[in-house]
Amino acid sequence: MPATPPPFRVHEPDTAGPIVVEVPHASLVVDELAARFTRVPERALAADADVAADALFGDVTLEGAALVVATASRFVIDLNTAPRVPTPYEDKLPYGLREVRRRSASGEQWLESAPPRAEVERRVRDVFEPYHAEIAARLAEARARHGAAILVSGHTYPDVMFPGAADVVLGTRRGESAAGWARNAVAEVARAHGLSLALDDPFPGGHALERHARRDEGVHALQIEIARRLYCDARTLALRPDDVARLRGFTRSVIAALTSAAAR
Incomplete structure (x- = not known):
């Protein structure tokens, strides 16, 4: 039986600071086992990923952040949505792993059938849990070293599905997952980079924030x-390379500002 590939890769900083950045949705990879049950149109596989999110956050290690990037497509399992304990009933399977009619950001639609329970359990066991265990361990190390730790969950969104949304949306689960000083630090950087910013609308934050914020x-x-x-x-x-470079500067500045704010 084919082995499940490692569920993440880690980019290490030279000197570790208090921040961990995770990018859960940039990958287009559907592993060999998952591909037996998950058939996604190629256009949708790319359009529904967080396009180049790993590149946009690629310089955060230069400011001391560890960068954890998922290696599996969100069509294998959504790392930012809590999986419920699998049962034989479709409505208890993790979201996206039960029979649903998909509508892609690319405009394509298709019916996706639920994989067998054993395959769902494999994805939770071999992909979902190791990924979040790595994030938890990194945050614990950062907190032990610096007295505080910050998780930044990095995403991108398709404008066609969220018309009129701000350039940058900062999710804090409506203030539950992060202190005001952290929110203010990101807002100041966005303003300095000429980017509009919205708080929690339309993205208040997903499972990563709920699971790891303390x-x-x-x-x-x-x-x-x-x-x-x-x-x-x-x-x-x-991609437009100059714009990608500009946004890499933005995300790097966010990490620098959060690091400074955490130390006060």
């Missing part, structure tokens, strides 16, 4: 969503 223990968590219109073509998804 404000009373000094562990904060933020979700950052960046609009695709800022760096790629809506139809072809072709």
